[in-house]
Amino acid sequence: MPGMRLARWAAAVPMAALALATIYPLVFTANVAMKTRRDYVLDRFSPAASPRFDNIAEAWAGAGMARYFANSFVVVAFSVLLLLLLGSMAGFALSRLRFRGSTVIFLGCLAGLFVPFQVIMVPLTRIMADSGLVDTYPGLILAYVAQFLPFTVFLMTSHYRTIPAEIVDAARIDGNTVYGVYRRIMLPLGVPALLSVGILNTLFCWNDVLISLLMMPSPEHRTLMIGVNSLRGQYSDDIPTFASGVLIAAVPVLMIYLFLQRRIADGVTAGSTKG
Amino acid sequence: MRQQRWWAVLMVAGLAVTGCGSAARTESPSSGKASQEQRKLVVWDWKSGEPAAATYIEKAKADFAGRHPGVTVEFVAQPFDQYYTLLGTAIQSGKGPDVMLFNGGGQIRDRADALLPLDQYVAADKSRLAGWDAFSKDGKIYAAPVTLQGHPIYYNKALYEKAGLDPAKPPATWDELLESCAAIKKATGATCFALGNKEGAGIQFWMSGLGSGILTPQEYDDWIAGKRDWSSPHVRRIFELWKEAQDKGLNNEGANSTAMFTDIFRVFETGKAAHIIGLMSDVGHWKDFGEFLPPDKIGVMQAPVDSEGATPSLPYDGGIGYGVAKWTKDPELAADLVRSLTSTGALTAFYAKAGAIASDTTIDVSQAGPAVATIVQQIKAGKPALHVALSSKTLDLMGRLSQQLLSGSATVDEVVEQLAASDRAG
Numbered sequence: 001m002p003g004m005r006l007a008r009w010a011a012a013v014p015m016a017a018l019a020l021a022t023i024y025p026l027v028f029t030a031n032v033a034m035k036t037r038r039d040y041v042l043d044r045f046s047p048a049a050s051p052r053f054d055n056i057a058e059a060w061a062g063a064g065m066a067r068y069f070a071n072s073f074v075v076v077a078f079s080v081l082l083l084l085l086l087g088s089m090a091g092f093a094l095s096r097l098r099f100r101g102s103t104v105i106f107l108g109c110l111a112g113l114f115v116p117f118q119v120i121m122v123p124l125t126r127i128m129a130d131s132g133l134v135d136t137y138p139g140l141i142l143a144y145v146a147q148f149l150p151f152t153v154f155l156m157t158s159h160y161r162t163i164p165a166e167i168v169d170a171a172r173i174d175g176n177t178v179y180g181v182y183r184r185i186m187l188p189l190g191v192p193a194l195l196s197v198g199i200l201n202t203l204f205c206w207n208d209v210l211i212s213l214l215m216m217p218s219p220e221h222r223t224l225m226i227g228v229n230s231l232r233g234q235y236s237d238d239i240p241t242f243a244s245g246v247l248i249a250a251v252p253v254l255m256i257y258l259f260l261q262r263r264i265a266d267g268v269t270a271g272s273t274k275g
Numbered sequence: 276m277r278q279q280r281w282w283a284v285l286m287v288a289g290l291a292v293t294g295c296g297s298a299a300r301t302e303s304p305s306s307g308k309a310s311q312e313q314r315k316l317v318v319w320d321w322k323s324g325e326p327a328a329a330t331y332i333e334k335a336k337a338d339f340a341g342r343h344p345g346v347t348v349e350f351v352a353q354p355f356d357q358y359y360t361l362l363g364t365a366i367q368s369g370k371g372p373d374v375m376l377f378n379g380g381g382q383i384r385d386r387a388d389a390l391l392p393l394d395q396y397v398a399a400d401k402s403r404l405a406g407w408d409a410f411s412k413d414g415k416i417y418a419a420p421v422t423l424q425g426h427p428i429y430y431n432k433a434l435y436e437k438a439g440l441d442p443a444k445p446p447a448t449w450d451e452l453l454e455s456c457a458a459i460k461k462a463t464g465a466t467c468f469a470l471g472n473k474e475g476a477g478i479q480f481w482m483s484g485l486g487s488g489i490l491t492p493q494e495y496d497d498w499i500a501g502k503r504d505w506s507s508p509h510v511r512r513i514f515e516l517w518k519e520a521q522d523k524g525l526n527n528e529g530a531n532s533t534a535m536f537t538d539i540f541r542v543f544e545t546g547k548a549a550h551i552i553g554l555m556s557d558v559g560h561w562k563d564f565g566e567f568l569p570p571d572k573i574g575v576m577q578a579p580v581d582s583e584g585a586t587p588s589l590p591y592d593g594g595i596g597y598g599v600a601k602w603t604k605d606p607e608l609a610a611d612l613v614r615s616l617t618s619t620g621a622l623t624a625f626y627a628k629a630g631a632i633a634s635d636t637t638i639d640v641s642q643a644g645p646a647v648a649t650i651v652q653q654i655k656a657g658k659p660a661l662h663v664a665l666s667s668k669t670l671d672l673m674g675r676l677s678q679q680l681l682s683g684s685a686t687v688d689e690v691v692e693q694l695a696a697s698d699r700a701g
Contacts, residue, residue, distance in 0.1 A: 126368040
């Protein structure tokens with residue numbers, strides 16, 4: 001028994017260190033956000049002597065964060081919805097339907113995972129500009145869908161492949177059309193994977209800076225991360241206000257993790273065992 | 276039925292999104308007042324979003340609106356760290372703003388092909404503004420200077436006093452500097468230089484800040500003219516001193532891991548270092564230090580002389596300036612906006628609020644304190660900064676090599692050899 005206890009402690013110490021390393025940046029950011037610039041310059045690591053929320057209010061109101069927040073929400077919501085719809089349909093088709101060229105299409109999707117955004121940003125900008133989609137919500141949504149669809153298709157295809165083929169066959173024997181099989185059988189069975197992919201895509205889209213900068217040049221259409229970035233100048237360094245912006249931007253992400261962490265874990269392990 | 280409802284929701288949502296957020300620029304041709312009423316000019320920069328530049332932008336917009344009442348001007352403040360990436364994309368795709376901000380030197384020269392020569396539009400401003408060279412290539416002007424950017428060596432007079440040194444007589448030679456720094460270190464614990472080189476930018480400040488005390492005037496002028504002799508012992512000496520300063524503990528701890536623009540000016544202003552090679556535009560300068568160092572405690576000294584024949588001078592160029600894109604629909608209108616952005620009224624506001632040494636030589640700076648007075652006094656005899664003459668590619672390489680020099684993983688000879696090759700390649 002003492003051996004077991006020792007082993008538990010041996011495991012607990014590195015785990016605690018890992019937890020601390022993860023939590024500390026957040027605590028540090030929150031602490032800096034509550035300091036004056038002067039206090040920060042004199043000692044950035046000390047606890048805020050008299051915590052203040054002026055910086056957060058300034059970052060929220062002064063930088064127009066409410067607008068950026070709304071923009072991000074609209075763009076991310078529609079992007080993720082489209083990604084899930086298209087990704088799950090493509091995943092179902094590529095994993096369960098037999099048609100000529102399916103392997104080539106799947107490999108094409110896989111290849112999309114290996115193309116860095118920087119490689120396609122010039123042609124993408126040109127196409128979007130020529131199509132009149134620059135500085136529009138649909139333009140940014142399409143860009144996000146194009147960028148993250150390969151990842152979504154790959155994961156959904158992998159997930160659907162773990163579902164026994166007999167289920168699909170049984171559904172067809174029961175008289176379902178292909179679309180009926182997708183909607184009544186595969187879509188519900190894909191929920192754990194859809195949740196994982198949805199959460200990950202939400203984070204990708206929410207945290208993006210470069211695509212959003214390229215697609216949304218007008219200040220009033222910018223997303224939250226651009227708003228946070230705009231709190232920094234070329235050389236200026238009002239770090240407490242910037243930290244406040246970072247904190248504001250991090251809240252939705254933290255909420256997702258806090259409330260959906262079980263779902264994320266379920267999604268990751270979904271299909272890993274049979275029976 | 277449920278299926279139909281589902282698709283209906285999706286379609287409505289799609290239509291809602293499509294309906295929102297179109298802000299395409301009006302592309303009407305512009306001649307005459309009627310067309311001006313529908314015109315819109317888009318400006319990209321990284322300054323207009325900063326509080327210190329707010330009054331400057333307001334003044335410039337008001338000046339422009341007075342002459343072109345029907346024209347809308349939209350400033351788009353881009354994050355600086357993404358600015359040239361975005362600009363590069365805009366240039367390559369031929370879609371972008373009408374007017375854009377540039378740093379002087381390599382950043383604008385590398386992109387001159389995408390810009391409109393402004394000579395005919397800014398002729399009347401030539402004598403009033405200084406710093407044109409940094410925005411010129413092959414004899415043509417591609418942007419009008421807003422600020423002058425230079426690298427004065429600031430020193431903390433309070434630390435000099437504590438060390439028993441005369442704050443009115445800063446060291447004039449490298450050896451005197453070493454003696455003064457030793458005295459300051461002993462009395463106050465402060466290091467000699469505040470140096471941040473995390474991004475590899477510290478070496479640029481070092482080269483330009485100290486260069487005029489190391490190169491002879493002829494070597495200096497040749498360097499600026501493009502006849503750079505990398506085999507000169509004086510050029511080699513710039514990098515030797517860079518390494519020597521680190522090896523002798525003249526720099527603050529962790530120079531290679533300290534960010535220049537967010538952290539290093541704080542090291543100086545809080546008295547942890549006695550000297551800093553700073554800036555004279557709108558940050559990293561006398562006014563920026565004011566929260567901790569009152570104006571009478573900030574001194575500006577010339578580069579300490581290290582080589583016989585060297586004649587110290589203030590290194591400066593045009594700092595930032597606005598240029599006009601080649602693809603703009605109405606070049607005259609866009610150029611006129613550039614003129615408003617460099618008008619005396621706007622630049623006076625920039626100087627007053629941000630403390631920038633503006634490009635306008637007619638602005639009265641007599642109330643700004645001794646440091647500004649010294650800088651302005653030195654402008655007449657000043658010369659372009661050494662690092663600005665290098666291409667951005669060579670500057671990137673120099674940044675990386677400077678880190679290796681500080682960490683001891685490259686020798687001075689290796690560094691000079693690689694830089695010479697890069698410089699020759701152009």
